[in-house]
Each structure stands twice: as structure tokens, then as C-alpha cells.
Amino acid sequence: MSRRARVDPARLVAFEVLKAVRVDDAYTNLVLPSLLRRHGLTGRDAAFATELASGTIRWRGLYDAVLAACVDRSLAKVESKVLDALRLGTHQLLAMRVPSHAAISTTVDLVRDRVGAGAAGFANAVLRQVSQHDRTAWVARVAPDPATAWSHPGWVVDELRAALGGDEELAALLAADNEPPRVTLVARPGRADRGELPGEPTALSPYGVVLAGGDPGQVPAVADGRAGVQDEGSQLVAIAAAAAPVAGPDARWLDLCAGPGGKAALLAALAAERGASVVASERQPHRAGLVRNALAGAAGVTGVVAADGTAAPYRPATFDRVLVDAPCTGLGALRRRPEARWRRRPADLPGLVELQRRLLTAAVELARPGGVVLYATCSPVLAETRDVVQAVLAARDDVALEDAGDLLPPVADAAGPLPGTVQLWPHRHATDAMFLALLRRR
Numbered sequence: 001m002s003r004r005a006r007v008d009p010a011r012l013v014a015f016e017v018l019k020a021v022r023v024d025d026a027y028t029n030l031v032l033p034s035l036l037r038r039h040g041l042t043g044r045d046a047a048f049a050t051e052l053a054s055g056t057i058r059w060r061g062l063y064d065a066v067l068a069a070c071v072d073r074s075l076a077k078v079e080s081k082v083l084d085a086l087r088l089g090t091h092q093l094l095a096m097r098v099p100s101h102a103a104i105s106t107t108v109d110l111v112r113d114r115v116g117a118g119a120a121g122f123a124n125a126v127l128r129q130v131s132q133h134d135r136t137a138w139v140a141r142v143a144p145d146p147a148t149a150w151s152h153p154g155w156v157v158d159e160l161r162a163a164l165g166g167d168e169e170l171a172a173l174l175a176a177d178n179e180p181p182r183v184t185l186v187a188r189p190g191r192a193d194r195g196e197l198p199g200e201p202t203a204l205s206p207y208g209v210v211l212a213g214g215d216p217g218q219v220p221a222v223a224d225g226r227a228g229v230q231d232e233g234s235q236l237v238a239i240a241a242a243a244a245p246v247a248g249p250d251a252r253w254l255d256l257c258a259g260p261g262g263k264a265a266l267l268a269a270l271a272a273e274r275g276a277s278v279v280a281s282e283r284q285p286h287r288a289g290l291v292r293n294a295l296a297g298a299a300g301v302t303g304v305v306a307a308d309g310t311a312a313p314y315r316p317a318t319f320d321r322v323l324v325d326a327p328c329t330g331l332g333a334l335r336r337r338p339e340a341r342w343r344r345r346p347a348d349l350p351g352l353v354e355l356q357r358r359l360l361t362a363a364v365e366l367a368r369p370g371g372v373v374l375y376a377t378c379s380p381v382l383a384e385t386r387d388v389v390q391a392v393l394a395a396r397d398d399v400a401l402e403d404a405g406d407l408l409p410p411v412a413d414a415a416g417p418l419p420g421t422v423q424l425w426p427h428r429h430a431t432d433a434m435f436l437a438l439l440r441r442r
């Protein structure tokens with residue numbers, strides 16, 4: 001048998017995912033499917049590789065603290081490929097139902113094959129130490145703080161704690177961030193009925209279904225664009241944007257930050273039912289292309305435009321409704337993006353907040369008097385939610401904050417940081433932490 005043949009393909013796929021995320025800034029969710037295909041993995045093997053890669057990336061903060069206690073030098077001095085393999089071995093030992101001997105021997109085989117015999121001996125010695133304790137005991141030894149125990153960067157924990165208003169629910173939120181989310185589908189009204197989708201109806205959105213299992217791409221209504229994969233919180237954003245009462249004409253709707261098009265597709269379906277039509281606008285041309293794909297075959301669409309929303313090519317006071325689903329840190333959607341928490345930096349915030357403020361200002365100017373603007377983020381960070389809305393309200397006398405909660409089916413415990421705003425949470429609502437604020441132009 002060749003040395004190469006001893007490496008388990010599911011572990012090799014996970015190892016290659018970690019490398020792509022580290023070296024190429026790849027997104028786990030995008031790189032995984034092609035690697036699974038390339039190595040011919042399906043079914044249980046594909047599920048194992050997915051959990052191994054995604055879980056290892058999510059839990060990297062805790063695992064590095066464990067490994068630091070088992071290695072006699074700084075982790076920065078351990079070769080990156082070896083460190084990746086050690087993290088994979090640690091995830092199998094502390095979080096997956098893999099017998100210790102198998103977790104260690106398969107990791108050692110991987111390191112021998114990919115790095116060399118010396119590194120394999122080192123990996124063997126380190127993982128044997130890791131296997132001396134279970135996860136609870138390791139947390140007690142190396143992770144006295146919630147950031148390490150729940151594997152989040154400290155600054156992210158600080159932002160989430162501030163948004164929650166204290167420590168009471170912090171552990172529940174951080175734990176929810178570490179659970180891969182259930183897959184939810186949306187039946188786009190007028191095009192599909194949720195009764196034809198496989199799974200249980202969602203609790204909050206009248207169009208949603210929690211997928212029972214399997215590949216959503218195989219669901220016929222998803223394959224032909226009448227339904228889509230969409231978090232329930234995102235469904236509620238589009239629903240709220242469509243539901244705000246508007247006196248007078250209600251035909252021209254705008255989605256100012258539409259890429260890749262999930263909310264635009266639901267909004268267009270809702271618009272079509274009411275004889276209205278959506279302009280879907282997105283700055284990045286390739287993401288505008290994704291919006292075009294998402295809207296293929298949909299009624300209720302005026303067009304898709306690649307345009308900077310802060311200088312959009314529309315006349316002021318044109319639209320009856322404007323949705324601003326603003327670019328943000330995404331710290332409310334950590335469940336679905338394993339690497340995101342490690343990639344974001346506090347220094348990203350000021351630029352994003354400035355852009356959010358400019359986009360919301362532009363949206364207010366594009367709304368006609370009496371029209372509405374729904375501002376949303378998939379982040380609960382106060383600088384991106386409360387502060388942006390407050391800044392725009394303070395700078396203008398032609399706009400007022402109204403109650404976004406009234407636009408939704410009853411959602412318990414969803415009060416946002418300003419009166420009338422809504423803040424959803426993964427640990428309370430099993431949605432992404434979407435923020436919603438409703439503004440009306442005077």
C-alpha cells in the first residue's frame with residue numbers, strides 16, 4: 001500500500017479546507033462542495049468531512065488554548081500545516097464521536113503524508129496529551145473566560161455583550177453561534193406553496209419551512225427558483241419591508257443593497273401579489289449578476305441595476321418603499337460562516353458604519369414623502385444598528401422612526417435597542433441576529 005493511500009479522504013478534505021481558508025482567504029461553505037466532489041465524498045463521509053472542517057474552524061480559539069498547553073513552544077512556531085492537523089485531531093478528540101486511537105492515528109497518518117515523519121511523531125505526542133482530558137476538563141483548565149471557552153475573539157464577545165445588555169444570555173448566544181444552523185427554505189408567494197416543501201413550517205415566517213434533511217438543491221421548487229434557501233430572519237426582513245403601511249401609491253419598490261438576491265426574490269414575489277414592482281440595486285457587478293439569477297422567472301421585477309447605493313441613478317423621492325439590507329460585520333450570522341469571526345477586525349467597523357449611514361441617508365432621499373425605508377443588518381453590533389439609525393434621525397428633520405415590530409407576526413423578546421426597532425437572536429429565535437428599523441419620510 002502506498003503511503004498516500006493511508007490518508008483518510010474525509011480528513012484530507014477537511015485539511016485542505018483549512019488550508020484554503022488560511023492561505024487563500026476562502027469561504028468554508030464555498031470551498032467545501034468542490035473539494036467533496038473532487039475526492040468523491042458523499043453521504044456520511046461528506047457529512048463527516050463537513051463537520052470536521054467547519055467545527056474545527058469554529059472552535060479554533062478554544063483548541064489553540066488547549067494545544068498551547070500541550071506544546072512546549074509558542075504555537076506561532078509550529079508549522080501551519082501541522083497546526084491545522086493538530087486542530088483537526090483536537091476537534092475529533094473533544095467534539096466528535098471518534099475513538100481517541102482513531103482520532104490520533106488518522107491525524108498522525110495525515111501529518112506523515114503531508115509533512116514528514118518528524119512532524120508525525122510530534123503530532124502523536126501532542127494529541128496524546130490532548131486526549132488525557134475531555135472537553136469540559138480542558139475548558140476548566142485553559143478557558144476561564146467566555147471568549148476562549150466559546151471560541152470567539154474577545155472584541156466580538158465585547159460587542160455581543162453590549163448588544164445583549166449584559167452577561168445573562170451571553171453564553172447561550174455564543175453557544176448558538178457554534179451550532180450549524182438548520183436549513184430553512186422560503187416558498188416565494190404566488191410561485192410556490194410551503195406545503196409542497198419538505199419539512200416543518202417555520203414558527204415566525206408564514207412562507208418558511210425547516211428542511212427535514214438532504215440537499216436543498218434537490219427540492220424541485222428550489223431547483224426552479226420558485227423557492228429558495230433563506231434564513232427565517234431574512235424572510236422577516238423582506239416581509240416587514242412589504243408590510244409597512246403606506247398611504248397613496250404603492251407601486252415602486254427599491255432594494256438598495258440586493259446582492260446576492262435572497263430578500264429581493266421574496267420582496268418581488270410580495271410586490272407582484274400587490275401589483276407593485278422592485279428595482280434591485282447592487283454595487284458589485286458580479287453580485288448584481290447573482291441577483292439576476294435569483295430573480296430569473298420572477299414577476300414583480302422592474303430591473304436589476306449595478307450601482308453604488310450612495311450615488312444611485314434614481315431621482316430623489318421616487319420610491320414608495322426602500323429596503324436597505326446594509327453591508328455589515330455579519331456578526332449576527334456567525335452560525336453559518338465558520339471562519340467569519342476570525343476574519344473580521346474591529347478596524348472594519350468605522351468604515352462599515354460610515355457606509356451604512358450614507359446608504360440609509362440615500363435611501364431616505366430616494367423614498368417619497370410618506371414612503372418608508374426598512375433598514376436591516378445581519379449584525380446586532382450597536383454601532384451598526386442603534387447608532388446608524390440615531391445618526392440619520394439626528395441629521396434630518398424629514399424622517400421619523402416607526403414601529404417595525406408591528407409589521408411582523410408576533411415575535412417574543414425581540415425588542416431592539418431603540419423604541420420600535422426589532423432585534424432577532426440565534427439563541428432566542430433560531431434565526432440570524434437580524435436588526436430591523438422602520439423609518440418614514442415626511
Ligand SMILES: C[S@@+](CC[C@H](N)C(=O)[O-])C[C@H]1O[C@@H](n2cnc3c(N)ncnc32)[C@H](O)[C@@H]1O
Nearest residue numbers: 257258259260261262263283308309325326327
Ligand atoms: C447584506 S448584503 C445584502 C444581502 C441581500 N439583501 C440578500 O438578501 O441577498 C449587502 C450587499 O450590499 C452590497 N453593497 C456594499 N456597498 C454597497 C453600496 N455602496 N451600494 C450598494 N450595494 C452595496 C454588498 O456588495 C452586498 O451584496
